[in-house]
Amino acid sequence: MKTVSHIFTSAWLILLCAFAVGSVESSWSTPLQSPDKEEIDGLELLITEQMDKHKVAGVTVALVHKGNLIYARGFGYADIENNAPVIAHDTLFRWGSVSKTFTWIALLQLVEQGKVDLDADINNYLVDVSIPDTFEQPITVRDLMSHMPGFEDLILGHIFEKDPEQVLTLTAYLQTFKPERVRPPGELFSYSNYGSALAGQIVANVSKMSFEDYIERHIFMPLGMASSTFREPLPTKFKESMRPRLASRVSKSFSPSGNTYEQVNHFTFISGIGPAGAMSAPVTDMAQFALALLNQCKGLLAVEMCSMMREPLTSMTAANQITINYGFFEHREIAGHLRFGHNGGTDYFHSEMGIYPELDFAVLLSTNTTTGKGFNKEIEKAIVERFFGVVNKPVVPVNANDTSEPAKLARYSGYYIDTRRPVSNAEILVTFTQPSTRVSVEPDEQLSIAVGSELFKANWVSGHLFFDKDKGRYFEFVENEKGEIINLKSLGSLDRVSTFQTPETKLTLILISVAVIFLSFLLVLVLSLKRFSVRERPSQQRFRRALILSGCAWVISLALLLYGIIHDIGAYAYPYDFPSIWIKVASAFCLFSSFVTLIPIQAMLSLWSDTNVGKVYKMVSLILIVNLLLLISQLYSLNLLRLYFS
Known part of the structure; x- marks a missing residue:
């Protein structure tokens, strides 16, 4: 098995030989001097400096150019507790949503074989999972590949799992966590993990084999990606468990803690929604995938299908600044060069797969630390700029034929x-x-x-x-x-x-409502002190007692809700345990308190019909009740007036 230094030496020799030839030098898009050892040393210095800056524990990097893996190296640690370094060809990283590109390729293979129609209703290919006909238009396979199925986005509490006994199969996950359809398909881009998982289910159903088996037989094996897998180290009751020899090579996860790192030894399971992000692979295997994509999808798709895959299905704007090409994203946001690829993230890992077809070049990057996203962006940009320079992005000119006047x-x-x-x-x-x-x-x-x-x-x-x-x-x-x-x-x-639908306004209204309720409650109690010198009216007495009962219920409810929010968002708990028992109990209490609020409302109506009660007392009671109703309406809009127990 090659050592890291051997890989680096081999990469350096390839670089030296390739760039010693004048014709190769002219193939780079700018007249920059060909990279030499000094350039590589400079790049590695930049990587280590940026690791320190972003507090990244471990990084794996590979570069491919003109049909060759020209550089691969690991930096930092895969396991700090056992002093294990990252080894480019050996250490498996979690590639997150880069996994989706394998799902899209698999789906296109079935399209190529005539087994799947891009414009067919996805329900035609789903077994045991059915998507409701909320809108007249059905969701098509093409809608999945353009991230335009029209689903809401739900991920917390189920997309990542720490307990292997809680992991669901792909089918069970799709049945259990089905999102609502909130807009017609094909209308707007809205990134969808659930839609990507549905694509994986279609692959499994049509091929009549598990998704993991299909990817291994039809993508990993043809490309020689022997150490790549969508499987995870699940209990033996799962048929699709990762082999122990691969599980032992997966990097640990880290989060910065002062001047060191907190090592997370649990494995984050994504099997339930595996086609959307469960892949683990060494960077050298990922380089084989990138090489195939650069070489007209050799070993994956026919040339015609590969060419079609590069065509946009939709774009972010009419300027085509970013397009979605059958699940891949294409843009010129990095140094002005055309980039075709995907990024990915789990709870700890962050990854980039940048394919530059005009340069016949690709960058593969992955980090094992929560802070890795910013690191990846800076390093990929630095690599591209260092070797290819910066080019100006094309700007969409003002349309001379557009007779419309600039709109108001x-x-x-x-x-x-x-x-x-x-x-x-x-x-x-x-x-x-x-x-x-x-x-x-x-x-x-x-x-x-x-x-x-x-x-x-x-x-x-x-x-x-x-x-x-x-x-x-x-x-x-x-x-x-x-x-x-x-x-x-x-x-x-x-x-x-509208202004009232923004998160900022909703939060402001909730805080104002709580503050006004609290002050009005105090004022009612102060006004009620007169009962010790002047006999309190029966209507006032009923309102005061009803208010105390409702107030106690709301104090408990809001205290539980506040604690639940702090608990769920704190200490990285929310991806795994949401809603927690605290949010569930708080929601139940809020629902109960809303019904209890009917008591002071009824008492207020009686109070207002009493001509012997002063106007100030009546106005304070009205303000209090109105704000209680406002609070209830805001909690309802946040789906916090329901029972989440199942």
Whole structure:
């Protein structure tokens, strides 16, 4: 078995031989000097520096160019407790959503064989799982591959699992965690893990073998990816368990802890939704996949099908800044070069597969630490720039044939929230961590688009397309048949919402309601002190007692809810245990408290019919009840007035 130094030496010799030939040098897209040992040393220094900066414990890297693996090396640790280093050809990393590209290739193989029709209803190929006909249009296979099936996005509490005994089969998962269909298929891009898992189920059903078996026989074996697998180290009762010799080679996971790392020894299971992200592989195996994609999908698909796979199914905007090509993402966001590929992330691992067809080059990167995403972006950009330079991205010119006048900018103003969000359960709480996008009009006829903490200044291009020249970002608005602006597209899709539907407003209303309820409750008690000097009216007495009963119920409910939110989001608990028992109990208490609120409402009506009760007392009681109803309505919109026990 080769050592890391042997691989590095071999890679260096390949580099030296390749770039010693003048004709090869001219094939690089810029007149930069061919990489030499000094360049490689500089790259490795950059990687180690960025590992320190981003606090990344272990990294695996491979580069391929012109049909060869030219570089592969591991950095850092795969297991700190046992002092085990990352070895490029031996250590398996978890590639997360890069796994989806194998699922799409498998599905296209079946399309090529005539066994699957891209435009057929997916229910034609599903067994034991059925997608409801919520909309007139059925979801097609093509909709899955363009991430446009129209599902809500649900992941917490089930996409990752720590306890192997709780892991579900693919079929059971798809049955148990079926998301709601929230928009017609083919309408908007909204990244879907569930849709990708459905694609894997179609592969299994049509091929009449398990998804894992199919991938091994029809992708891994032809490409010589002997150490790659979608299987996981599950109990023996599972037929699709990972072989022990591979399980022992999977890198541990890490999170930074001061100047060191906290090693996580549990295996994160993704088998339930495996086709969407369960693959483990050494980077050298991933390089074989990249080489095949660069070589017209040799060993995977016919040339014609491979060419079709590169065609866009949809684009983020009319500028084609980012397109989705049969599950692969294509753009020029890295140094201006055309990139075709996918990224991936689990709870700890972060990965990149960047294929650069115009350069006949690919970068494979994976990290085993929670902080690896930023590291990957910086390193891939540095590699491409170092070896190929920076080129200018094509800019969409103003359409001279577009006779439409620049639209009144005010019609675009408003708030927009991500289409990739939960709708049907308590996971909607997560939207509080996703700030809305605000669009407003600047005095100089620009659109100001605030995306989180980043601000864009966009000018009109044509139609509903706008462009921020300084930051190179396009924005496109979508109107409905009534001429109303309903969506915003850029690096993703967003729904236009009213101010009251934004996470910020919902949170503000909840806090205001709780504060007003608390102050009104205190004021009612203060006004009720008169009963010690002046006899309290029966209606006031009933209202006060009903208020105390309701107040106690709400104090308990909100305390449980607050603790539940802190518990579920803290200590990385939420991907595995959501909703926790605390959220479930809190939701049940909130439902109970909502019914209890009927008692003070009835008492208030009696109070208002009593002519001997002062106006101040009546107004305070009304304000309190109105805010209780406002609180209830907000909790209802967050799906927190239901029983989650099963």
